[in-house]
Amino acid sequence: MSALGIERPDFLREEDICIFERSVTKFLDDHVPESRVAKWRADGVVERAMWREAGQARLLCLAIPEAYGGAGGDFRHEAVLNEQLARRGLNGFAAALHNAIVAPYILHYGSEEQKRKWLPKMATGEFIGAIAMTEPGAGSDLQGVKTTARKDGNQYVVSGQKTFISNGQTADVVVVVAKTDPSRGAKGTSLIVVETDQADGFHRGRNLDKLGFEAQDTSELFFDDVRVPTSNLLGPEEGLGFAQLMQQLPQERLTIAIGGVAVMERALELTIAYVKERKAFGQRLIDFQNTQFKLAECKTEATVARTFVDRLIGLHLEGKLDAAAASMAKYWVTDLENRIVDDCLQLFGGYGYMSEYPISHMYRDSRVQRIYGGANEIMKVLIARTL
Numbered sequence: 001m002s003a004l005g006i007e008r009p010d011f012l013r014e015e016d017i018c019i020f021e022r023s024v025t026k027f028l029d030d031h032v033p034e035s036r037v038a039k040w041r042a043d044g045v046v047e048r049a050m051w052r053e054a055g056q057a058r059l060l061c062l063a064i065p066e067a068y069g070g071a072g073g074d075f076r077h078e079a080v081l082n083e084q085l086a087r088r089g090l091n092g093f094a095a096a097l098h099n100a101i102v103a104p105y106i107l108h109y110g111s112e113e114q115k116r117k118w119l120p121k122m123a124t125g126e127f128i129g130a131i132a133m134t135e136p137g138a139g140s141d142l143q144g145v146k147t148t149a150r151k152d153g154n155q156y157v158v159s160g161q162k163t164f165i166s167n168g169q170t171a172d173v174v175v176v177v178a179k180t181d182p183s184r185g186a187k188g189t190s191l192i193v194v195e196t197d198q199a200d201g202f203h204r205g206r207n208l209d210k211l212g213f214e215a216q217d218t219s220e221l222f223f224d225d226v227r228v229p230t231s232n233l234l235g236p237e238e239g240l241g242f243a244q245l246m247q248q249l250p251q252e253r254l255t256i257a258i259g260g261v262a263v264m265e266r267a268l269e270l271t272i273a274y275v276k277e278r279k280a281f282g283q284r285l286i287d288f289q290n291t292q293f294k295l296a297e298c299k300t301e302a303t304v305a306r307t308f309v310d311r312l313i314g315l316h317l318e319g320k321l322d323a324a325a326a327s328m329a330k331y332w333v334t335d336l337e338n339r340i341v342d343d344c345l346q347l348f349g350g351y352g353y354m355s356e357y358p359i360s361h362m363y364r365d366s367r368v369q370r371i372y373g374g375a376n377e378i379m380k381v382l383i384a385r386t387l
Contacts, residue, residue, distance in 0.1 A: 003268035004303050009310050011317065017076050024084045027057050032090060040092045040215035044207050045169055048128070050093060055125030060095065061103050068107070069120030075100070075251070075316055079258050086262035089358055091365050092215020094166050098122065100255050101248070102129030105175050105191060109234040109244050118173055118193070130171035132162040132221055133245075139164075140378040142177065142245060143186045147223065149178040151230065156180075156192055158226040164372070168219025169207050172196055176223070177245065180238040189241035191234040194226060201226040212364030249374065250326035254312055256373045257329035260337035260366075261309050264302040267362055271295065271344040278349075291347060298340045305333050324386045331379035334369035341366050 007013070031053055040046050054060050062077040064070025071077065078100045085093060106118055121127035138144035147160025158178055165171075174194045181188030196202055205220025235244060272295065275285035285291050312329055315321045345352035345359050352359050370376045 003265055003272060003299065004306055006303055006306060009314055011314060012076060012079075012310065017080060020073075020077055021080045021084070023057075024059065024081055027054075027059065028084060028088060028090070031057075032088070032093075037088075037090065037092075037215065044214060045217040046093045046215055048125075048170065051125035051128055051170075053125070054093075054095060055123060060099060060125055061119060061123035062099055064103055064107055064119055064123060068115050069123035070103075071123070075313065078255070079313055082255055082258050083262040086259035087266045089266075089361050089365065090215075091213050092217075094216060096255055096259065097131075097166050098129045101252050102131050102173070102175060104248055104251065105131070105234060105244065106173075106193070108248070109191065109240075110193075111231075113231070114193070114234070122173065127172040128167050128170045129173050129175070130165055130167040131175040131177075132165050133177045134164045135161060136163050140375045142189070142242065145177050145179060145189065147176065147178045148182060149176075149180050149190060149192050151180070152227075154230050155227045156230055156232070158192060158194065158223045158228060160223050162221040162223075163205075163219075164208070165219050165221050166216055168221055169204055169217035174221065175234065177241060180233075180241075184239065186242040187239050189245075190238045191241040191244055192228060193232045193234060194223070194228055195232075199223075199226045199228065211367055212361070213368060246323065250321050250323050251316065253326040253330035253373050253379070254309070254316060254321065256369060257305075257309050257326075257333040258313070260333040260369055261302065261305050263362055263366060264298075264305065264337050264340045267341045267344040267359060268295070268298055268302060270359055271347050275347055285347065294343055294347065298343055301336055302340060305336055309333060324383050327374075327379035327382040330373060331370075331376035331383075334366075335376060337369055338366050 058071045059081060061070035062073045062081060063075055066072040082096045085095060103119060103122055106115060118127060122129055133142060135145055135147060137146065149156040149158045158176060160178065172195065174196060176192050176194050178190060178192055179188050180190040194202060201224040203222040205222060208218045210218060275291050278285045309329055312321055312325055341362050345363050348357060348359055351357050354360055
């Protein structure tokens with residue numbers, strides 16, 4: 001039983017969506033025992049076999065048309081998978097990034113040849129996707145990207161460094177944000193796909209040691225005069241990259257918010273169960289007014305977040321999600337996620353600080369939600385521009 005106890009919208013309760021949710025739950029039950037997750041955390045990476053298994057189960061490229069090897073679903077299917085992964089703390093398995101962030105760039109902006117070349121392999125898990133935006137000197141300010149892609153005949157020569165790249169150690173297909181004309185600023189930005197196994201001069205740096213997301217291979221990537229065909233440009237011409245990013249970032253930010261709500265809900269479920277069992281001073285923790293009031297606040301705020309995010313999913317399905325609303329969801333939900341998880345951890349007392357308790361992992365993993373996908377301060381700037 002959900003801790004929130006509210007009905008989801010009709011579009012998320014249709015029979016095929018419910019069937020899909022049950023199939024996702026069964027897949028994760030069967031394929032992802034805690035021992036496997038612990039190994040991912042210890043290794044700092046999800047092994048490629050997991051991607052293959054997810055591909056065989058038709059859990060990759062869910063909203064990609066069947067003509068390109070995808071499952072032919074829509075964003076509801078991505079939302080269901082994202083929620084289930086977040087609820088189980090499977091943040092290392094970046095299927096949401098692969099499915100709902102990387103693949104759409106190829107689907108929406110790729111040529112027919114590009115889509116048929118890369119998407120079927122991404123759907124089977126043969127290829128793992130990544131997007132390389134962030135650089136040591138450019139994070140939320142994508143106009144500050146320094147990586148260049150200089151045209152030389154029928155090739156681009158890509159030079160630069162990226163960092164904090166999810167799936168960095170395993171990615172086979174990387175959508176690189178680069179300047180094809182540095183003199184034009186944002187209008188000189190393009191998206192270029194690099195196939196890592198065919199790229200002389202491409203190097204993976206460290207698998208970065210992080211506060212949370214221990215199982216995710218988040219890496220530095222180096223492009224030392226990497227030559228790729230000019231046919232790897234996404235879009236019909238150079239200079240469209242910044243506009244392409246702006247068009248796709250709302251879905252990325254909504255995806256982050258969906259995961260945030262799922263984490264809040266799980267934190268509440270775990271904490272409510274704990275305080276009903278744990279005793280102090282001769283009574284259960286749930287019997288203390290402070291516990292009741294704190295959890296009442298958390299449940300109320302999480303319910304508001306769930307209702308808001310579900311509304312935005314509906315708007316997105318209708319093609320009506322705008323950048324400001326997605327920014328509101330991203331910043332407000334992730335701020336709230338951190339606050340609720342912190343409040344829940346406090347009710348666990350010393351046990352909440354121990355790594356073997358899921359609430360501890362949730363606390364660490366939630367912190368990055370306020371940073372990636374555009375720092376929450378930048379979200380407020382984007383919202384303020386609509387005032």
